[in-house]
Amino acid sequence: MTDVVTPPTSPVSRERSKEIKRLSVISTARQVRVLSRAELTELTGLSPATLTPLVRELIAEGYLIERGPGASRAGRPRAMLEFNPRAELVAAVSLEPSRLSCEIADSDGTVVAHRTVRLAGDIIDTICRSVPELAGDGLPALRGVAIAAPGVSSGGAVRLAPSVGLVEGRPIGEAVQRHLGVPVVVDNDVNLMAAGEHAAGAGSDVADLLLLHVADGIGAGLVLDGQVRRGAGGAAGEVGFLPLDPADRGHDGVGPFEARWSENAVAERVVALAPGRRPDAPVAALVELARADERAAAYLDEVLTAWSRLIVSCVCVIDPGRVLLSGAAAQLDDPAVDRLQALVAAAAPSTTEVRRAVLGDRAVLHGAVSYALSAAATGLPTLLPAP
Amino acid sequence: MTDVVTPPTSPVSRERSKEIKRLSVISTARQVRVLSRAELTELTGLSPATLTPLVRELIAEGYLIERGPGASRAGRPRAMLEFNPRAELVAAVSLEPSRLSCEIADSDGTVVAHRTVRLAGDIIDTICRSVPELAGDGLPALRGVAIAAPGVSSGGAVRLAPSVGLVEGRPIGEAVQRHLGVPVVVDNDVNLMAAGEHAAGAGSDVADLLLLHVADGIGAGLVLDGQVRRGAGGAAGEVGFLPLDPADRGHDGVGPFEARWSENAVAERVVALAPGRRPDAPVAALVELARADERAAAYLDEVLTAWSRLIVSCVCVIDPGRVLLSGAAAQLDDPAVDRLQALVAAAAPSTTEVRRAVLGDRAVLHGAVSYALSAAATGLPTLLPAP
DNA sequence: ATAGTTCGTTCGCCGTAGGAAGGAAGTGTG
DNA sequence: CACACTTCCTTCCTACGGCGAACGAACTAT
Structure with a gap:
């Protein structure tokens, strides 16, 4: 089975259990930010008697900062503790x-x-x-x-x-x-x-997501059951290599799909449609063009269709439930995202939300x-x- | 995600830690089958003093059976314990x-x-x-x-x-x-x-695998990091819906891919190639036919190509490292599996082993x-x- | 004021982890 | 055959920590 052949230290040694308690309190405090000892007892399941010295320790170490008393309807007010992100x-x-x-x-x-x-x-x-x-x-x-x-x-x-x-x-x-x-x-x-979008972005409310990042190439990041999954060889998410069209051919480590539908590829077509300098944000430029130019609109739909087939492929394999558009794909405007969502819904075997990622560079x-x-x-x- | 918002019991309560020890010993014994207390101290990290009463308890409950003394080079021989699968x-x-x-x-x-x-x-x-x-x-x-x-x-x-x-x-x-x-x-x-192949079959030596099951339809089971992954909506592995050919169309809950390349679909073609009753094992029959009949050989290669594109799609998304062929796909003979392996290797972005599943009905x-x-x-x- | 309520702390019991020492059961050696 | 020596298992003991219970603290309601 797994490689847990040699757990060299006892699973319930004293230090270990102490550490578990500490981490349990810290992680709870990190989420809730400001809370009282009473709330900690509820959330962690530790008894008040156990918490008192532990909290004292954490305050001394700077993890927690004691704030004034909180509001109370009746009885002694709770002494609020604030998690110190620093x-x-x-x-x-x-x-x-x-x-x-x-x-x-x-x-x-x-x-x-x-x-x-x-x-x-x-x-x-x-x-x-x-x-x-x-x-x-x-x-x-x-x-x-x-x-x-x-x-x-x-x-x-x-x-x-x-x-x-x-x-x-x-x-x-x-x-x-x-x-x-x-x-x-x-x-x-x-x-x-x-991982970032899962922790603090457009995926913070779900346990599974797929982030589709379109740039020079196309790649995906995969969160399943709250964890980033990399696959056996770390090549999970190499969706640029998907063989979605028998005619497509990759080259030199570029996958067949991304050869045609990456940001670069789109940029070339955009330049052809509207001669000039290569735009910084080709997808945004294409969306803009498509408002007036019929050929651009048709090409935009081609791109959306291609991307939707990519997304559907991922959905069929892992059913992430939510797909986040990142990189060039995040340049799509609302109608385009809606269109993409509709294309996906039409072909996917399970319901899937398509959204833009929200964190951008961060x-x-x-x-x-x-x-x-x-x-x-x-x-x-x-x-x-x-x- | 899960409803573990309120862990109502302490993470290190007395009963809990006792249970952890028990499970640690039991699972170690289950793997090693026959071992001594001394080995248990090494493997679990628990001290001999802790183990003595615990082992006694497990013997009383029938989990462990005391066998005679084992071999000893010097010193007191180890009293061997055997795990009782029953x-x-x-x-x-x-x-x-x-x-x-x-x-x-x-x-x-x-x-x-x-x-x-x-x-x-x-x-x-x-x-x-x-x-x-x-x-x-x-x-x-x-x-x-x-x-x-x-x-x-x-x-x-x-x-x-x-x-x-x-x-x-x-x-x-x-x-x-x-x-x-x-x-x-x-x-x-x-x-x-x-899960079965992972636990006791052709995937017992790896943490990730994809089992491709071809039957009336086509589905995949996914093990990542040692766990079966079902996706957000439980639809992971619905690979019959992969949009690998824009021309293919599904119908009535049958995916576009499986409509053309499932066991049923193959069976129809096999009957056309060699009129008669629908064979029980159409893929095996096709492999057999392909030895003599050129059209059959060509069709077999079509099937293998289609399946390989399916596998490559899965590999691009999750990189399982190993793919097991199950159901009708397990009827392929060695040359056909080798051919499939070669087709996959040519298009996949990471090395992937293709094998037959070994457990069959079990x-x-x-x-x-x-x-x-x-x-x-x-x-x-x-x-x-x-x- | 007084009662009532809720929070946090201190106290003390008890269970248990693990160190140390000792018995058990063998092998090697004079 | 006795004696050391090794290894394994058990028993004893101690110290530590979890948690129940009692207690003090701080505030509201009447």
Whole structure:
């Protein structure tokens, strides 16, 4: 079965159970933000007697801040506790072909510090220097590092290596983890976006979603049962390779589908329809054009139809229930999204909501926060989405 | 997501931690089969002092049987304990349109008793009567019931309702659970097969797999990270609906893909190629024909190509790493499987193994065992797939 | 004021995890 | 054959933590 062949430490040792309690309280407080001890007893199931010393400890460590008394209808008012997001910092590192952007955020996803560095010299060194510098005196509060590597559209972890040097997840992650002493997660940007939208965006109310990211290539990030799923070889979501048309042919690590329906491909057609410079937002431009130009409208419908078939394919396989449009696909206006939704509904075997993602550029950051926090909270009964 | 909004009991209460220890020992013993207390301390991390009374308890309950002393190079020989598979029985109920088959198995998947009943009267009553009768004096050892409902090929849980009466997961599962007092799981047969192959078949060495079941329709069962995934609406694996050819059209709850490439569709063509009675195993018949008949060989290749595009689609979305062929697809001979493997390798973005499933009819049973045992292990009341 | 209500803390019992020591049952060695 | 030596299992003991119960605190309602 699974590889839990050797659990070297007792499942119910003293330290372990203490840690479980701590994490249970912290994660509850993180969700509810401001609450009293009485609410904690309800939410965690721990007895008041157990909570008193634990809360005291957490206050001392800065996780919780004691606020004044709350309102009371009758009886002693509750002494309110506020979760301190600054008690947990997270670093999000984005690798790009020639540079590296690094952000320190608190557990709200609020950016505390950020910096962009040109890549020179060793990536690992650069990361291990930048993160502590940026974190400054907040370094002890650093709970995790998430490293986003590009390349969803270019065929998974394997093929992205050349673009940024050696980025085979494990080495870079392990090296940084050893240096900084906190959990490090390496993943591709689309997976992080999916995690971000799930944690704090258009998917915070569901346990399953698929984020469709259209850019130079087309990739998808998959959240099932509250977790990002990467598949056996980390190539889950490589939907640009879907063989939806026997005539389509991919080339050089570009999938057959994305060769025709990526942002690049659309941009070329848009330039043909409206000669001029390649627009920054080709899909937005196409939507605009389609209002007046009949040929543009027809092509827009082609694009929507193609994308809908892509979405339907994903729905047939994993039934995510909700699909988020990201990247160029998020440039669609409401009528276009509605049209897409209708096309999907007509062909999918189960009801599926199609929406735009809402976090935009901040999705990766929120995903990194979510990764790092859950990496820090290994082994606790994680209560995932907020209501 | 789930309704675990209010964990009413403490995460580390006394009973809970005791239960965790028990389960930890039991599941270790189930895997290793015969071991000593010393091995248990290593594997579970529990101290010898903790284990002594616990093991005594488990022996008294019949979970473990004390065997003679084992070999020893030096020192006191280990007193060997053998896991007793009969201590945990599981009922697997298969619903079919007009009948109901019921099997009692031990945790090895060895069938202890079985029976087939014609469906007359209330399904729930029938189940609640049959299971205890079959279990006999083993009833106290019953740890769970898994109910397999047909209908993967007919569009998920919703559409299978008419064929067997009311089978909307929840009612039937809850009712039986209330009557028998053990966890009950209801799922469709393909998901159970996937779980079975994962637990005891061609997928026991991997954490992710996709089982492709070709029958009247085409459906897939999905195991990701060791768990069967059903998707938000329980429609994951409805791959018969994949829009792989714009020209294909489904009808009446039959997907466009399966309308052309299911066992039925193949059977029709086989009859056309070799007039006569519809063969029991049309794919096997086609493979046989293809050895001599060129048109048959060409058609077989068409079928393999179509199936390979189906598999590639699934691989692009979830990258299972291993694909198991079940039902009619398992009738392929080695060269055909190799051909399929090659077609997949040529188009898939990640390496994928294509194999035949090995459990055949027993897959559902093993899946049921696996479900029921893990339902009992989590201590959760039930994990029901969404209706 | 007084009663009533709700919160938080302290106290103390009890159960249990795990260290330490000791008995049990073998193998090797003089 | 006695004696050390090794390994395994058990028993004893202690310290610690969970949680029930009693208590004090802080406020509202009458």
